[in-house]
Amino acid sequence: MRDWWKQWLTNLGWSQSLLLGTLDIVLVLALTYMILIIISERRTLWMVRGFIILMLASALSGRLGLPLLSFVLEKLVIGCAVAMAVALQSEFRRFLEQLGRGEFRQLFQPDRLAIPKSDSVIDEIVEAVKELSKNRIGALLILETTGQIDERDFSVPGVKLNAEVSKELIQTIFQPKTLLHDGATLIRGSRLVSSGIILPLSGRTASRQLGTRHRAAMGITERVENCICVVVSEETGSISLAERGTLNRPLTIKKLKESLEEALLSPTVDREAVAPGVLSFVRQIGGKTLGLVSRLLRLPSTASRDKK
Secondary structure (H helix, E strand, O other): OHHHHHHHHHHHHHHHHHHHHHHHHHHHHHHHHHHHHHOOOHHHHHHHHHHHHHHHHHHHHHHOOOHHHHHHHHHHHHHHHHHHHHHOHHHHHHHHHHHHOOOHHHHOOOOOOOOOOOOHHHHHHHHHHHHHHHOOOOEEEEEEOOOOOOHHHOOEOOEEEEEEOOHHHHHHHOOOOOOOOOOEEEEEOOEEEEEEEEOOOOOOOOOOOOOHHHHHHHHHHHHOOOEEEEEEOOOOOOEEEEEOOEEEOOOOHHHHHHHHHHHHOOHHHHHHHHHHHHHHHHHHHHHHHHHHHHHHHHHHHHHHHHHO
């Protein structure tokens, strides 16, 4: 029995270091998965991938004893972290809020957006924009792409509607004599969520031909990446599409429909393909690691029984 305790104490330090190393890897994988959940667009995921590669290179250079390279990579990682925090401020703010409220389960669950399964909703939007443009009625539509927009990103949230999207309703909202025509209208999937929303204006220098609606569309897409804005000019009737702070104008009805189909229908495939795959990978590694650790912890007792 005394020999068994000596052998167990001898292997305790090695087992403890193995457990701590395993815990370190599992926590890093969990943090990576949470970041993938927060960031919903594959284009942005390439930036996260490059950041992770820089972190690994910095850690490897420290292990290899390359002080100058390690110093440069460490400063580069810090600079990239600050740049990412600025570029993804809305996503990181949501992450910190959920963390502060203790909503740990939501951190590992991707937000599922009710994207229309067919082109019916897009057709309704396009037909409404076509009529508004023809009659030179100003309009501003916010369409969510890969996740829900936090209402705190709006200057004024607007009036809740929660109605089915239809071209008649959209045209009615933006009629000049209605109370909600001056603000923006938010569309989430196949539902018209709210209207009369006041958006923050863009700080960029824009053409004098662009009105308040265009600057508001640029402002909200600068601040929130998971949305696009359709703008109809009240003066000329021209159609514009704002995405990531960039305004594409003027657009034809055909080009508008193609842009909406690309923005609303294609990202769902990328979103579903990233996070669940990482989760299954983490589960597999966690199961194999726990099995290996349990077998290693049983080795001392097995060896002592064999000696007896």
